[in-house]
Amino acid sequence: MKETIFETLKNLSFTEYEAKAYLALLEESPLTGYAVAKNSGVPRSKIYEVLDSLAVRGDILVSPGNTPQYTPVPAKELIKNRRRVAEENFELAEKSLAEFERSASDRENIWNITGSNEILAKVKQCIASAKKRILIEVWKEEFEELEPDLRKAANSGVNVTIIAYGKIASDFANVYLHYMGDKITDEYGGRWIVVSADDSEVVAGIVSLGKDSRAAWTRHVGLVMPITEVIIHDLYLMEIMEKHRELMEESFGENLVNLRRKFSIYPDFKKHYFK
Structure with a gap:
């Protein structure tokens, strides 16, 4: 089942390491970066880069402190956010492509x-x-x-x-x-x-x-x-x-x-x- 979820997350623009880290946090949280690396199999040399990428994108939350702890955004909220971003991108693409198409037509017509x-x-x-x-x-x-x-x-x-x-x-x-x-x-x-x-x-x-x-x-x-x-x-x-x-x-x-x-x-x- 995890392999199917990995593929699903990859389709949502997760890298393999990001998918592993997010699923590890869904199973147990909050966790330190060290614990996420241990539970997910993501190399410790890469884990903080991966966690930073997830945090910047809004897929996980970070509690500040001497030893930061990480918790995932709930799966429903993650999907909701992804759907909103996708719809915004589709709307932008539709508008931009229509303008480009009209502009291209204008360049050829008199x-x-x-x-x-x-x-x-x-x-x-x-x-x-x-x-x-x-x-x-x-x-x-x-x-x-x-x-x-x-x-x-x-x-x-x-x-x-x-x-x-x-x-x-x-x-x-x-x-x-x-x-x-x-x-x-x-x-x-x-x-x-x-x-x-x-x-x-x-x-x-x-x-x-x-x-x-x-x-x-x-x-x-x-x-x-x-x-x-x-x-x-x-x-x-x-x-x-x-x-x-x-x-x-x-x-x-x-x-x-x-x-x-x-x-x-x-x-x-x-x-x-x-x-």
């Missing part, structure tokens, strides 16, 4: 968001999740709504960098005024927003069409990487235009208009994304 209010709500969630850096291309109209969220992120230590379309002033972020400013709205026929948080998730889309606005949110690296790098390359261009505007415009026209026309596919040189 989610469509409809409506300007809904898009901005997702942008705010993205901003709140950032721990290191936020890169955002935004018009002043949307910036006014997002300003409190961006400020809160900056106050928590997040680096906030803004490519601003229109006059945006900020005392908490690095602001780069786009060299075309408001003129680009006419060329594109609308306003967009692009946000990258910690180089791990992005929101990008059209925000000026009210309920018909469209954007995508994703953690898919196949989109996060190129979209983030496009923002960074825009920042490169802002820096270059700041220092060498005259030279650039001498080569490519005012506000680089000749470059924009070179790569346009429409006779009016406007963009026709919004149809």
